Amino acid sequence: MKLALIVYSERCSSRVMEMLEATHIDYYTRWERALGAGHGTPPHLGAARALGGSGVTNCVMMVAFQQEASLTALIGEINRANAEIERTDDKIRAFVVPLERIV
Numbered sequence: 001m002k003l004a005l006i007v008y009s010e011r012c013s014s015r016v017m018e019m020l021e022a023t024h025i026d027y028y029t030r031w032e033r034a035l036g037a038g039h040g041t042p043p044h045l046g047a048a049r050a051l052g053g054s055g056v057t058n059c060v061m062m063v064a065f066q067q068e069a070s071l072t073a074l075i076g077e078i079n080r081a082n083a084e085i086e087r088t089d090d091k092i093r094a095f096v097v098p099l100e101r102i103v
Contacts, residue, residue, distance in 0.1 A: 001099040002071050006061040006078070007034070008092040012085070013059055016092065019077040025063060025070060034058040064102055071096065 008016050010032070020028065035057060065071040075094060082091045 001102070002065045002068070003097050003099040004063045004065065004071060004074070005095040005097075006063065006074075006092065007058055007095070008061075009090045010056050010059055011090055012081075012092055015081055016059070016061065019074065019081065023070060023073040023077055025074060027063065029062045031060045031062075032057070034060045064099055066102075 006016065020026070063074070075096075078092050078094055085091055
């Protein structure tokens with residue numbers, strides 16, 4: 001089993017939801033207005049533009065996968081989307097870690 005944390009700019013929310021629908025994933029937990037900074041991109045700090053932020057925030061989606069095929073399909077969708085996204089700080093990121101158990 002695997003756990004994926006999908007991190008994306010709030011600007012990409014509808015696109016991420018479309019990817020979930022395309023891969024028949026209807027189970028997730030989502031956090032909105034997540035603040036943070038990535039490597040080589042402006043921080044997403046919401047209204048904190050004075051601190052060098054971009055004026056937008058991130059969203060984080062957690063998806064637990066019992067089947068590797070569903071995760072592979074979602075990663076394919078993320079790669080396709082990122083190939084079309086021009087702004088580096090709008091790229092969709094997936095962090096995948098082992099999942100020991102779902103209780």
